[in-house]
Amino acid sequence: MKKxxxxxxxxxxxxxxxxxxGVMAADDTAKVRVVHASPDxxxxxxYVNGDLTLEEVPFKADSGYLEVPAGTHDVEVFASGTEYAxxxxxxxxxxxxxxxxxxxxxxxxxxxxxxxxxxxxxxEVTEGKTKxxxxxxSPDxxxxxxGVIGxxxxxxxxxxxxxxxxxxxxxxxxxxxIRLPDGTQVLPLEGTELAANTVYSVFxxxxxxxxxVIALVDYEAASSPDGMPTTGLGTPDQSQSMWLxxxxxxxxxxxxxxxxxxxxxx
Amino acid sequence: MFGENxxxxxxxxxxxxxxxxxxxxxxxxxxxxxxxxGFAQDEPITVNIQPSAPKENPINGIKRTGIQxxxxxxxxxxxxxxxxxxxxxxxxxxxxxxNIEDVxxxxxxxxxxxxxxxxxxxxxxxxxxxxxxxxLSKLELGDELLVENKDRTLIFKVHTMESVPLDLADxxxxxxxxxxxxxxxxxxxxxxxxxxxxxxxxxIVYASLVEK
Numbered sequence: 001m002k003k004x005x006x007x008x009x010x011x012x013x014x015x016x017x018x019x020x021x022g023v024m025a026a027d028d029t030a031k032v033r034v035v036h037a038s039p040d041x042x043x044x045x046x047y048v049n050g051d052l053t054l055e056e057v058p059f060k061a062d063s064g065y066l067e068v069p070a071g072t073h074d075v076e077v078f079a080s081g082t083e084y085a086x087x088x089x090x091x092x093x094x095x096x097x098x099x100x101x102x103x104x105x106x107x108x109x110x111x112x113x114x115x116x117x118x119x120x121x122x123x124e125v126t127e128g129k130t131k132x133x134x135x136x137x138s139p140d141x142x143x144x145x146x147g148v149i150g151x152x153x154x155x156x157x158x159x160x161x162x163x164x165x166x167x168x169x170x171x172x173x174x175x176x177x178i179r180l181p182d183g184t185q186v187l188p189l190e191g192t193e194l195a196a197n198t199v200y201s202v203f204x205x206x207x208x209x210x211x212x213v214i215a216l217v218d219y220e221a222a223s224s225p226d227g228m229p230t231t232g233l234g235t236p237d238q239s240q241s242m243w244l245x246x247x248x249x250x251x252x253x254x255x256x257x258x259x260x261x262x263x264x265x266x
Numbered sequence: 267m268f269g270e271n272x273x274x275x276x277x278x279x280x281x282x283x284x285x286x287x288x289x290x291x292x293x294x295x296x297x298x299x300x301x302x303x304g305f306a307q308d309e310p311i312t313v314n315i316q317p318s319a320p321k322e323n324p325i326n327g328i329k330r331t332g333i334q335x336x337x338x339x340x341x342x343x344x345x346x347x348x349x350x351x352x353x354x355x356x357x358x359x360x361x362x363x364x365n366i367e368d369v370x371x372x373x374x375x376x377x378x379x380x381x382x383x384x385x386x387x388x389x390x391x392x393x394x395x396x397x398x399x400x401x402l403s404k405l406e407l408g409d410e411l412l413v414e415n416k417d418r419t420l421i422f423k424v425h426t427m428e429s430v431p432l433d434l435a436d437x438x439x440x441x442x443x444x445x446x447x448x449x450x451x452x453x454x455x456x457x458x459x460x461x462x463x464x465x466x467x468x469x470i471v472y473a474s475l476v477e478k
Binding site for chain 1: 296323324325326328329353357358360366370372374375376381387388389390391392393394395397399432437440441442444446452453454460463464468
């Protein structure tokens with residue numbers, strides 16, 4: 001099994017300038033993930049508002065989520081290495097993203113009619129459950145169902161270039177298949193493990209004669225506290241104990257002991 | 267976590283001390299160090315992304331598994347600490363160790379090595395002086411953070427540091443999901459606020475996993 005390690009050069013300038021400002025509020029930014037799903041297109045460079053943001057993205061690779069400011073962005077795709085010129089890319093769109101939401105932006109279809117497929121991604125799942133959706137990104141494949149082998153369809157009549165709604169299921173292992181509506185199996189996905197508290201996207205890609213799937217994790221749930229930790233036990237004056245000792249050693253020691261003991265009893 | 271009574275007592279005691287000491291204003295080292303803190307990687311970074319490798323079922327094995335951390339090492343500032351596994355305090359804050367040598371991992375959150383931000387907190391000072399994260403503000407871009415248990419060592423590289431006023435800190439973002447493994451270290455910074463019983467800012471260090 002050959003592991004293909006893809007090198008992405010991610011210009012995080014946009015992201016980090018937000019961080020540096022000290023306010024990285026999620027209510028100012030959206031998450032955007034780019035997927036290369038055009039089977040005959042070369043590796044691509046992605047420019048956001050004229051800035052090189054993703055470099056040499058090959059077919060079937062994804063960028064992971066990038067934080068971008070909410071608003072409308074000029075997203076343009078070039079064959080990798082092509083010099084940037086506004087409006088000259090193989091693909092261009094003004095993409096509007098809302099704060100606090102997450103999106104998948106796929107470059108889909110054959111190169112001659114390459115197009116963006118955009119879907120909003122779920123960042124929540126009922127505790128203990130799993131969520132999954134499928135995307136039909138195989139340009140020449142017919143409409144398909146995805147379901148349990150010998151059982152019900154979870155997703156019916158998925159057509160290029162649709163991305164279904166999520167189905168929330170019990171976590172567990174499923175013997176799935178992609179099949180034609182008449183039941184003919186197109187691609188087996190036996191022993192699919194869908195973990196609890198996890199949201200998946202499964203995209204069928206490539207042309208129908210070499211159909212395959214790429215799977216992405218959209219979200220994994222975990223707890224977060226209501227407040228930041230209180231991470232200092234000292235108070236400023238007490239680091240100057242030399243000076244304080246001269247004036248009020250007894251009082252200080254008495255107070256410290258009291259405070260120290262009380263804090264640790266809590 | 268600080269009772270009001272404790273504070274009143276303490277203020278009273280301190281006032282007395284100041285009177286005795288001639289109202290000399292002491293220098294607060296942590297506060298001084300908190301000034302002009304912050305950096306962020308401003309050059310393109312390279313991340314390796316592995317597209318679904320062909321295997322029997324491409325949906326399986328795409329989740330990264332994290333570790334239950336037992337120790338944190340930061341060679342750049344000579345820190346070696348035991349990691350406690352803690353949740354929240356009664357008031358819902360992230361809990362912290364009740365000693366100044368250990369650090370705490372927010373165990374209901376993401377695990378180190380799993381996708382998402384695993385968060386570890388430690389004290390900046392104790393009653394008598396420096397605590398485990400006293401020198402956290404001296405970290406620089408690219409410094410390594412080692413999180414270990416008996417089976418695995420994970421290496422994270424610092425990419426961003428900021429000191430954020432408490433009222434502007436976006437807690438849900440600091441503890442949020444990311445589609446790669448991150449480690450976040452938190453300690454106190456800024457000036458001490460006697461009314462709130464804590465420092466007014468939090469020093470937050472963000473690091474990303476170095477993939478083998």
